[in-house]
Amino acid sequence: MAEPSPPSPSPPNPNYVVPPTLPGDQPLPSPPGSDPQPRFLFPFPKRPFLRVTSEYDSDSSIFLHKVSCKLFDSLAKLKLSFQNNNKGEIAEPQVAFSSKYLSIHYDVEEQNALIRSSFDVGPRLHLRATHDVKAKQGEVAMVADLVEPGYALELSSPVPTVGLPIATFKFPLGEISLQEREKGEEVKRTLSVNGIVKGQVLNGVCTAQYSEEELKLRYTYK
Incomplete structure (x- = not known):
């Protein structure tokens, strides 16, 4: 047997009156001062x-x-x-x-300016530069940190460049540098070694400084 069809909806009652909307049902306007603050695309910098x-x-x-x-x-x-x-x-x-x-x-x-700049070139490589504007002189140095902490190798050169760069090996107790110098009346260029070593001996500090083929020893007692 066929299923009975659902009953058709009854026509609207002409005597039905829709109740009017009361004033209290309308949304109240937001009080003054409650509006959200405007957002700026570019915030003003702080003083x-x-x-x-x-x-x-x-x-x-x-x-x-x-x-x-x-x-x-x-x-x-x-x-x-x-x-x-x-x-x-x-x-x-x-x-x-x-x-x-x-x-x-x-x-x-x-009326002179001294400009210094330093930044990392790599994980263990650093570049440092200094320039004196009035004297038109400066220095450029490249520092490489070695595997052990406190050990570094530095190559520095004055600007304008004169001769070979200065090579300096730094370690926790001091440093040793190798640089080119002019020697003699005929202006011969030779390599000279300079260095300084400082360490604690007994209750004091012993310092050994080698420069221009002269060795100086100093002991400070604390």
């Missing part, structure tokens, strides 16, 4: 933290002032230092900028 220190030297009657602030989320530091006497005269103003890889020291009176 740098400023630090001011002053010291007084009673012997020379001079005030030492330092003003420093950190920049770029403490990635760099800017420092201003100067001195003034009891007459209010400012002397030796200097400006310094320092970061992890670069530092610039500017002398206002001398």
Whole structure:
């Protein structure tokens, strides 16, 4: 037998009245001040933290002032230092900028800047450079850390380059360097060995320094 079909829906009652919407059923407007704060695509940088220190030297009657602030989320530091006497005269103003890889020291009176830079070339290889702007001189050095801690091999050369680079072997008790020198009136270039070794002997420190074919020994008792 065929299943009976479901009954058809009854027509709407014309006497049915939809109740009106009460005012309390409508959503209330949000109170003032509750709107979420606007979000900026690029946040404003924070104001740098400023630090001011002053010291007084009673012997020379001079005030030492330092003003420093950190920049770029403490990635760099800017420092201003100067001195003034009891007459209010400012002397030796200097400006310094320092970061992890670069530092610039500017002398206002001398109008000279000393630039230093250092960064890692590899896991055990480091590059260091120094340049004096006014003297137009500097130095470039490559340092290689050896397997054991405290041991390193350094190759350094002045800028402008004169002769071969200086090779220096560093170890925990001192260092030994090999460099080229000019000797004699005919300007002959020879290799010279310089070194310094320092170690503790009994209750003191013994230092042996070899430079320009001279050996100097020094013992300091503590």
